[in-house]
Amino acid sequence: MTQNSPPLVLPPSLSRTVAALPDKDRNRLDDTITRLHTVNGRLWDTEDRVRGALLSAAQVADCKREIDQLNAERNLLAERADEVLGSLADAGRADAPLHTETLASVIDRLSVLTLRIWHSERAAARDELARRRVPALHGQREELRAALDALVSDVVAGRRRLPVPARFKLYGQDDAAPAEIKPSRRLRRVLAFGGLSECGKSTSAEFVQRTCGAQRFKIGFLLRQAAHREGLADPYALSPRRQAELLLGELNRFADAHVDTELFTIESVHDDASIAELKRLMGDALQIVYLDASFAVRVERSGTPAQAVAAKDEIKMSRGAHQVAALADHVIDNTGSIAALRAHLRRIAAPPASTALRAATPYGLGLPAAIASATADFTDAVRAYGSGVRLAALTGSPGEGSWIAGWSDLDLLVIAEHEAIGRVHEVLEQYRTALGGAASLGPTLVTPGELTARRLTPRLAFVLHQIQQGSPVLHAAPGLELPKISRGELAFAAVRELPQVILTMRRLRADAGPTTLRQLYKHLVLACRLLLREHNQWESGPDRILAAASRMPGLTALSVPSLAEISSAWRDGEAGLVLKPVTMAVDQLLTWYAVQLAA
Numbered sequence: 001m002t003q004n005s006p007p008l009v010l011p012p013s014l015s016r017t018v019a020a021l022p023d024k025d026r027n028r029l030d031d032t033i034t035r036l037h038t039v040n041g042r043l044w045d046t047e048d049r050v051r052g053a054l055l056s057a058a059q060v061a062d063c064k065r066e067i068d069q070l071n072a073e074r075n076l077l078a079e080r081a082d083e084v085l086g087s088l089a090d091a092g093r094a095d096a097p098l099h100t101e102t103l104a105s106v107i108d109r110l111s112v113l114t115l116r117i118w119h120s121e122r123a124a125a126r127d128e129l130a131r132r133r134v135p136a137l138h139g140q141r142e143e144l145r146a147a148l149d150a151l152v153s154d155v156v157a158g159r160r161r162l163p164v165p166a167r168f169k170l171y172g173q174d175d176a177a178p179a180e181i182k183p184s185r186r187l188r189r190v191l192a193f194g195g196l197s198e199c200g201k202s203t204s205a206e207f208v209q210r211t212c213g214a215q216r217f218k219i220g221f222l223l224r225q226a227a228h229r230e231g232l233a234d235p236y237a238l239s240p241r242r243q244a245e246l247l248l249g250e251l252n253r254f255a256d257a258h259v260d261t262e263l264f265t266i267e268s269v270h271d272d273a274s275i276a277e278l279k280r281l282m283g284d285a286l287q288i289v290y291l292d293a294s295f296a297v298r299v300e301r302s303g304t305p306a307q308a309v310a311a312k313d314e315i316k317m318s319r320g321a322h323q324v325a326a327l328a329d330h331v332i333d334n335t336g337s338i339a340a341l342r343a344h345l346r347r348i349a350a351p352p353a354s355t356a357l358r359a360a361t362p363y364g365l366g367l368p369a370a371i372a373s374a375t376a377d378f379t380d381a382v383r384a385y386g387s388g389v390r391l392a393a394l395t396g397s398p399g400e401g402s403w404i405a406g407w408s409d410l411d412l413l414v415i416a417e418h419e420a421i422g423r424v425h426e427v428l429e430q431y432r433t434a435l436g437g438a439a440s441l442g443p444t445l446v447t448p449g450e451l452t453a454r455r456l457t458p459r460l461a462f463v464l465h466q467i468q469q470g471s472p473v474l475h476a477a478p479g480l481e482l483p484k485i486s487r488g489e490l491a492f493a494a495v496r497e498l499p500q501v502i503l504t505m506r507r508l509r510a511d512a513g514p515t516t517l518r519q520l521y522k523h524l525v526l527a528c529r530l531l532l533r534e535h536n537q538w539e540s541g542p543d544r545i546l547a548a549a550s551r552m553p554g555l556t557a558l559s560v561p562s563l564a565e566i567s568s569a570w571r572d573g574e575a576g577l578v579l580k581p582v583t584m585a586v587d588q589l590l591t592w593y594a595v596q597l598a599a
Helices: 012-019 023-052 057-088 103-123 128-157 201-212 219-230 240-257 272-285 295-302 306-318 321-327 338-349 369-383 418-435 448-452 458-468 487-510 514-534 542-549 563-571 576-597
Strands: 189-194 215-218 263-269 286-292 330-333 389-395 410-416 441-446
Touching: 012 023, 012 128, 023 057, 023 103, 057 103, 057 128, 057 240, 103 128, 189 201, 189 272, 189 321, 201 215, 201 263, 201 286, 201 338, 215 219, 215 240, 219 240, 219 263, 240 263, 240 272, 263 321, 272 286, 272 321, 286 321, 286 338, 295 306, 306 321, 330 338, 338 448, 369 389, 369 410, 369 418, 389 458, 410 418, 418 441, 441 458, 458 487, 487 514, 487 576, 514 542, 514 563, 514 576, 563 576
Parallel strands: 189 263, 189 286, 215 263, 286 330, 410 441
Antiparallel strands: 389 410
16 A cells, blocks of 8 residues: 555444454454555556556556456455445345345455545645535545445345455456465575565575575566566566565575575565565465664664665665564664674574473493582582573483593583582582593583584584484473474584594694593594594494494405503593504595595
């Protein structure tokens, strides 16, 4: 509907009757009548446009198509309104006189009359005939409102029946009811970025594309593609509903052709009406993100004069860009740091989810009694802090049941609010004291915000994946949400982490000796584990990992003593006995790796 055009006001008896409907029916009717009035306003504007301007033949054809589309939508909405309004009738009076039209038909006429009055009043200042018509039009509207109220009273009391509401309008279609376009089952999630000039729409879409693997589209590109496909000269002349259908059609087409794409972004949302229609078609599969920033901030970021930014804003606001904020699922204040913006975007693009975690006591992890007791005391202490500590878990070998005294570390993950970190430090110190040198404690402290913003190291991502796959935890607060980590993400993380592991392994190999055996061996296993992830192989346990790595293409089998043999030699102070086969395996792997990456 034209901006600032009048609302549709229902007569009092009908309003009271509608107010008594169940919430679901009342809300459905309110939405349908509002949309019906909006469509009538757009029909008026389109008919004015095709009559009043010098248009090309192609533009006239587009307007005619739009009028047909709007009329089809108008009739569909009237039928939907009658589905609810029909429930007002007293079904027991089959002998009551039949009225000539449905309640929605009268409401539709009241909508058109309201628009006619508004347009006539605007024209009255320059058109004497229009000025003389205005009082008569107001009289007609009051008569129609009174007649509608009387009809509602008769229908509710059973004194009058209503005709069957189906209209069976074809509008050039072979079928009576054109099928409504729906999202493809392969079109899983779409983020639509809106906002005024220089607010960060493109920056945000680019970030989501780079970090989340989203397919990025400009709305204008999609509309032009659809227009070319449909033979339309100007898709922007079409109704918002039809524009939304064209957008959804193009997104469906791409999603069906690229089945592995799980996330799409579209920008820039400048038309509140068409994005509202797209939201109705897609529901929660479409998430509208509005980026908000003050004019001064946007001017500073643009590096252009304020007048240039204001001019761009004026164009966008004329299309309803500023009104997208009221429709948005997420409004981001983009006046702060880039870190804050990216944290918001990661939570929206890859929302965290509640995870069913498997809890275990320290005594069920195969730990020696003294270590299990110290771990139990630590768990009781962090649990006493309530919601400040969200999760505590021993990761790696304790979770896999392969912890070896005198060899394995106690790798500990603690998720805690930043305000609770100081207290966690105190409890960790008590834990170290209680361990008394029986094991080396390696804590990782992270806040919930860092996790949901996906500020994750590859190692932390793997630990979260293991926990989500059933690795036990010591403590988890109710309602804990964690980012879902897929195997695909871990494979990409392996690509990022492996270079550092290789560099560290070369440094350790240069200093190879009995004292560095443990680190050298662990980096050998870690490098092999990361390489296997790239090959979509997911072995656990050092012996199995090294055996699987030996089967990688072109790599000579790694002949390494078992973990039990190496850990025993380490504990007995005889690391030199197993150092040579470990260094030989390291040399083999480094040579193979260099060959794989050679030009």
